[in-house]
């Protein structure tokens with residue numbers, strides 16, 4: 011396995027460069043390119059050609075390598091399948107939005123949570139990602155924004171070639187890898203100047219992990235993947251609910267958001283099923299459940315993101331009709347609950363959690 015330049019500290023990088031018979035200052039030049047996300051030494055334009063070649067032979071730049079890059083038809087979404095040094099694969103997604111450039115990063119290779127609608131967990135958990143491996147996903151996206159073919163730019167942001175928002179919502183459960191996720195976010199804040207308020211961590215509801223975030227004390231955004239308004243229903247689709255009940259999760263989440271005066275994000279996938287006659291029936295998004303959800307959330311400072319389910323072949327749910335989605339939303343709105351329907355992005359490139367990684371394994 012080749013050494014990873016990005017993982018060297020400054021002294022180690024200098025030694026590496028000097029052992030190659032190069033002057034010390036090359037280390038600072040290389041560091042600058044690494045911080046910009048250079049995928050190889052060949053891209054490091056101010057190094058002499060022979061050094062670039064030598065470097066690419068003996069080392070790799072980042073701890074992630076791009077295996078596949080998919081561009082959505084509208085150019086707004088770029089999805090990367092990345093390979094780690096032990097050949098595990100992860101995904102990250104760059105979204106060019108009107109409010110900035112947002113990157114959705116993975117926190118684990120695979121996932122142990124076993125949610126019944128999700129592709130990421132189908133092959134189980136392989137391992138936690140290191141802070142370097144999570145951070146490198148941002149650098150890959152940053153390089154793409156500056157050097158990729160797509161020229162769409164986010165509106166209204168002065169630094170619109172930069173990654174401005176981070177969502178830890180890719181493969182894995184961030185609060186099962188809290189220490190490394192925090193290490194990554196600290197670095198994104200200090201080295202990339204991304205403010206806490208532009209970072210979001212999404213959890214399926216690991217209560218002690220939420221308290222760890224409270225202890226950490228940074229005013230990031232918290233999203234809870236709720237997906238059902240009763241424990242009975244939620245336990246049928248999210249095994250974690252057998253351990254941490256809805257009331258406990260929401261109490262911890264409220265404590266977090268009240269501390270930082272942030273709005274809690276509630277993720278709610280809309281799931282349907284086929285009955286035995288092949289008709290679509292609503293699973294977690296009947297009008298009754300909309301009323302129950304409204305009661306559960308009344309009085310909370312929260313925003314409900316409704317997400318039509320992205321089909322995953324291995325899962326036996328279906329996506330409900332647009333009408334059903336709007337009916338569900340209308341009831342929440344009537345009850346005074348802030349809600350929006352998450353615009354589907356990149357469905358043409360398999361942007362649902364874990365789809366790309368899973369499909370690549372099947373190829």
Ligand code: SAH
Pocket residue numbers: 125127128129178179180181182183184212213214215233234235277279317318319320321322362363
């Ligand atoms: N484990 C964390 C973060 C990763 S999942 C969590 O559960 O929040 C990110 C979000 O995508 C979660 O809300 C998850 O439930 C949702 N998701 C998973 N599979 C999906 C699918 N096929 N379609 C739409 N959303 C999905």
